[in-house]
Amino acid sequence: MAKKISILVVDDEESVRDSLYSWFIEDGYRVECAENAKKALTILESDQFDIVLADIKMPGMDGLEMLRRIKAHKHDSIVIVMTAFATVDTAVKALKDGAFDYVTKPFDPDDLTHLIRNATKQISLAEENETLKQKVVTLENVEDLIGNSDAMKNVLREVESVAQTNSSVIITGESGTGKELVARAIHANSPRKFFPFVSVHCGALTESLLESELFGHEKGAFTGAMYNRKGRFEMADSGSIFLDEIATISTKMQVELLRVLESKTFIRVGGNKEISSDFRVICATNKDLKNMVEKGLFREDLFYRLNVVNIHIPPLRNRIEDIPLLVDYFIRKYCTSMNKPPIPIDQAAMNRLQEFNFPGNIRELENMIERAIVVGDGKKIRLKDLPLEKTILTTSAESLDDFEKTFILQILTKYNWNISRTAKALKVDRVTLYHKIKKYDLKPADQQ
Amino acid sequence: MNLQNITLVSFGYFEKDLLEKTAEAVRQEFHGIVNVREGHIDLSEFYDPARRQYNGNGLLKQVDALSFPDTIKTLGLFNVDLFIPILTFIFGQAFLGGRTGIASLYRFSNERYGMTGNELLMLDRFKKEVIHELGHTFGLIHCHNPTCVMRSSTYVEDIDQKEQQFCLHCRGNLETLTGGFLAE
């Protein structure tokens, strides 16, 4: 966001003003408060605010009267009114008088966020229309999508053009090529950027879990469910949903998914109310979906529904000119997170990296650099710090399960039981890793 | 004398292991000395019988009034359901650029949502929330990077989508805000 959005909070209750003040400040807005309508109007005479959030019931002039005065003065002001006692009557009145929205206190944190994002979106769209009409669209928020090769530039161009639309996108490419990163870039450059990007790792979930995950459930749907749980489709309202490893979902889920994509409505598990959500779908797979359709493993109708646009990311070995840039970037990234200045890399080491074929693509390169910074002498990355020879795992394991157990434990130990990093290194998502830890009853060494 | 310490103060019962792991995660992110202590506050004073929750504003002020030797930031850890008047619940909150924050474990267990329990997942969520609130005490505001720990999260699944680390951008800001104060 170019300019800081400003919010004026008007409420006679101090604790409400304070709470909203800290909440908005933490969100990066400029905020001021007034304890009554008169003060608010005085403030508005000398200062402009993008959003006014006003209580209805206040001593002296009430919120509705203030709303009318603000609107009379500046027609396109965004005023949101709040009340502790909602009645249909006042709601209708407020909306008729031009309130942007009408909300009941106390709010769910999520609803408050949504409310302000909605307003923010309206403001920035209006501004974009006004001032940026002839400006060429350039990608924002892609500073962590590194690459200068023609192949990568092509991908970026595709991201740029598809971001402006609402079309479904399938991103294809080998494991570790950056499919998820590209999906995020599409979202971050779309008009949906103010709303959530929600990802679902389809491969990690069993069919029944996937259902509750995607559609949510009502409290009481299971014993012990004290709170409702939002499903991913609901969370992605006004934003984007990223379905990773789409090729892994069961035939039954394929049918369900198709239905939701067509109707944009669903019912929470254990619920009976139809919920609608406006989401954009982005999927990723490292499988040949077309081929799966031909073999009858993936529904053709769903395939066409999803595959409106296809962005393919070529493997790293086909764009080795990106390797130096990536290496630089990862050195900076990991040195910074380990709180030390970036270190250089030996030419010999760099040459060998460019010869390596990287079956695990960028993720593999990233892990290598991170490891090299840890195992090296701290001054320079040298050839010997890079595991470019095939490592042979030594273990006394006899069964495949034993082997997996030992291996996972080894990597967990290496990353100090940091789940995110271990999952990344193992190229599985965290949920899968949690399942494996449970399955093998793995514990850190100091707890065994 | 060392003024770099971060103190985590637990109020109510917590597994020792969970506290230690949380402290370790904080240590890793802030590169500083992290102490864990037990604190005692009469929680009943902050209980709202109508909402059956505890007032987060009151608790934050109460923790802020405590002082611990050599400590620049204090984070109160609770295991009760927190609210503030305007919101139905909060996971935690902090004084932006101040000395104090609070976080609660209460809503982080899967069981509350009728899901199979998962201690590691709960711990992960807690670590992220604690680091997040501490980030606020150092003056960091919310970040739009979807995996950054400073991203705002309003429900647990949202927390699951981010990592327990600061993104490069926030880490840079943190360093500027602290003037390299936390560097080893």
Ligand SMILES: Nc1ncnc2c1ncn2[C@@H]1O[C@H](COP(=O)(O)OP(=O)(O)OP(=O)(O)O)[C@@H](O)[C@H]1O
């Ligand atoms: N162009 C890039 N610039 C910088 N980092 C990248 C790039 N592409 C990928 N990465 C990094 O490599 C890792 C793997 O990327 P990502 O998870 O997006 O791959 P993926 O294609 O989704 O892999 P998989 O198929 O295994 O899920 C991530 O840590 C990501 O940040």
Ligand SMILES: [Mg+2]
């Ligand atoms: Mg992926």
Ligand SMILES: [Zn+2]
């Ligand atoms: Zn926050």
Ligand SMILES: [Zn+2]
């Ligand atoms: Zn950040």
